[in-house]
Amino acid sequence: MNKNINWVEIDRAALIGNVRAFRKLLETQAKFMPVIKSNAYGHGLPEAASILAGSKQVDWLGLNSLDEAIALRKRGVRKPLLLLGYVPLARLAEAARNDIRLTVYNRETVLALGKIKVQKKIRLHIKLETGTNRQGVDLAGAINLAGLIQKYPHLLLEGYSTHFANIEDTTDRSYPDGQKDRYLKMIARLEKLGHSAPVNHVACTAAALIFPDTHKNLARIGIGLYGLWPSRETMLAVRDRVPGFSLAPVLSWKTRVAQVKTVSSGSFVSYGCTYRTTRRTRLAVLPVGYYDGYDRKLSNTAHVLIKGKRAPIRGRVCMNLCLADITDIPGVKLEDEAVLLGKQGKEQISAEQLAQWIGTINYEVVTRINPLLPRIIVNK
Ligand SMILES: Cc1ncc(COP(=O)(O)O)c(C=O)c1O
Known part of the structure; x- marks a missing residue:
C-alpha cells in the first residue's frame, strides 16, 4: 500500500520501450549508454539502474559524479560506468578502485592518476573542445594529454568525446556541422600522431535522432530515454526523418x-x-x-x-x-x-x-x- 504524501512513479514498460526504440534506431556498431546522471534525470538512480543494468540492450551507463557511480557499484552493477563530470584529485584513487571510466581534460588529473597503484588499468576518455566551450581541451591540449597517458602503463586511453552546443534549440544545423567537422579533424590528427583510441562518442539524444553519423561506437542518450523530447524542433525533425519513432514519458x-x-x-x-x-x-x-x-x-x-x-x-x-x-x-x-x-x-x-x-x-x-x-x- 502506498502510504506517501507525494511520490514519483516510474513506468517500467515505458522505460523499456524507450530503450528498445533507441537500440533499434542506433547504428549496429554503436554501443548504447543511457545517461542516468542527476538521479536519472530525477527518475531515481537506483530505480532506473535496477531496470537498465539488467538489460541486454544497454551496454554502458553514463553518470556525472563519482558518488553516483560508487552507489551503482555498491548495488552490484557490473556494466561499464563512464563519468561525464569532474572527479576531485583527492578522489581519483576511489574511482580507480571501483573500475570507473573517467572523462579527462586536465593535465593535473592525469598526473594524479599516474601516481595511483592499481591492478586493473584505468580507462580514460579525453574530452575534445569543439565549440561548446565547457569541459574539454583543444587539439594541442589533447595531444599533450594523450602523450602523458601513454607514459603510464596502468592508464589506458580508451576514448575521445565531445558534446554539441546547439542541436536542440534550432533547425539550423550549421553549428553542430562545424563541431562534427572539427571533431573528425582532431581525431584524424591524433590518430596520425599515434594516439588512437577505440571508442568515439559525440551523440546526445537530439544528435542521435537527427544525425546518424554521430552514433560512432557509443551514444550517450539522456532525456529521450525518459520518454521526453530534447525540444519541439527535435520532435518535428524526427517525425520526418524516422516515421513511426515514438517515445513514452516514464x-x-x-x-x-x-x-x-x-x-x-x-x-x-x-x-x-x-x-x-x-x-x-x-x-x-x-x-x-x-x-x-x-x-x-x-x-x-x-x-x-x-x-x-x-x-x-x-x-x-x-x-x-x-x-x-x-x-x-x-x-x-x-x-x-x-x-x-x-x-x-x-x-x-x-x-x-x-x-x-x-x-x-x-x-x-x-x-x-x-x-x-x-x-x-x-x-x-
Ligand atoms: C556530456 C553529455 N553527454 C550526453 C548528455 C545527454 O544529453 P541528452 O539528455 O540531451 O540526451 C548530456 C546531458 O547533459 C551531457 O552533458
Missing part, C-alpha cells in the same frame, strides 16, 4: 488531498494574499511545495489533475503545501489522488507544460524533483 508525480475546505467569495488564498476568490470556492490542500521541486513560479498558474479534471493552483505555492481549486470537480474527498505531472483519465500535465509555465525546459522540471521523494516502479 515519470508521473502524484500527491494526495490533505484537506478539503470551502471558503466564501472574496477570501484570500495562501501567502501574500495573491489570489482572492470571486465565488464560494472549494479548495483541496495538497501536501507538496517548492521543497519537493514544485516550483514557486507555478503559483496562480499551474493545474493539477483530480478525478480526471484540471484543478487550477490558487495563490502561492508554499514550501510544503499548495492549493487547488476544486469548485468545479464534485465529490473530491480526503486522500484522493492528485497528479502534478502525468496522466489521469483523459487529461495530462506534461513536463513540457510545467516547463512552459515556469520558463524552463523539461530537463529541469524532472531533474529538480526532490531526490528524497519516494520513487515507485509501476508495471502498467
Whole structure:
C-alpha cells in the first residue's frame, strides 16, 4: 500500500520501450549508454539502474559524479560506468578502485592518476573542445594529454568525446556541422600522431535522432530515454526523418488531498494574499511545495489533475503545501489522488507544460524533483 504524501512513479514498460526504440534506431556498431546522471534525470538512480543494468540492450551507463557511480557499484552493477563530470584529485584513487571510466581534460588529473597503484588499468576518455566551450581541451591540449597517458602503463586511453552546443534549440544545423567537422579533424590528427583510441562518442539524444553519423561506437542518450523530447524542433525533425519513432514519458508525480475546505467569495488564498476568490470556492490542500521541486513560479498558474479534471493552483505555492481549486470537480474527498505531472483519465500535465509555465525546459522540471521523494516502479 502506498502510504506517501507525494511520490514519483516510474513506468517500467515505458522505460523499456524507450530503450528498445533507441537500440533499434542506433547504428549496429554503436554501443548504447543511457545517461542516468542527476538521479536519472530525477527518475531515481537506483530505480532506473535496477531496470537498465539488467538489460541486454544497454551496454554502458553514463553518470556525472563519482558518488553516483560508487552507489551503482555498491548495488552490484557490473556494466561499464563512464563519468561525464569532474572527479576531485583527492578522489581519483576511489574511482580507480571501483573500475570507473573517467572523462579527462586536465593535465593535473592525469598526473594524479599516474601516481595511483592499481591492478586493473584505468580507462580514460579525453574530452575534445569543439565549440561548446565547457569541459574539454583543444587539439594541442589533447595531444599533450594523450602523450602523458601513454607514459603510464596502468592508464589506458580508451576514448575521445565531445558534446554539441546547439542541436536542440534550432533547425539550423550549421553549428553542430562545424563541431562534427572539427571533431573528425582532431581525431584524424591524433590518430596520425599515434594516439588512437577505440571508442568515439559525440551523440546526445537530439544528435542521435537527427544525425546518424554521430552514433560512432557509443551514444550517450539522456532525456529521450525518459520518454521526453530534447525540444519541439527535435520532435518535428524526427517525425520526418524516422516515421513511426515514438517515445513514452516514464515519470508521473502524484500527491494526495490533505484537506478539503470551502471558503466564501472574496477570501484570500495562501501567502501574500495573491489570489482572492470571486465565488464560494472549494479548495483541496495538497501536501507538496517548492521543497519537493514544485516550483514557486507555478503559483496562480499551474493545474493539477483530480478525478480526471484540471484543478487550477490558487495563490502561492508554499514550501510544503499548495492549493487547488476544486469548485468545479464534485465529490473530491480526503486522500484522493492528485497528479502534478502525468496522466489521469483523459487529461495530462506534461513536463513540457510545467516547463512552459515556469520558463524552463523539461530537463529541469524532472531533474529538480526532490531526490528524497519516494520513487515507485509501476508495471502498467
Ligand atoms: C556530456 C553529455 N553527454 C550526453 C548528455 C545527454 O544529453 P541528452 O539528455 O540531451 O540526451 C548530456 C546531458 O547533459 C551531457 O552533458
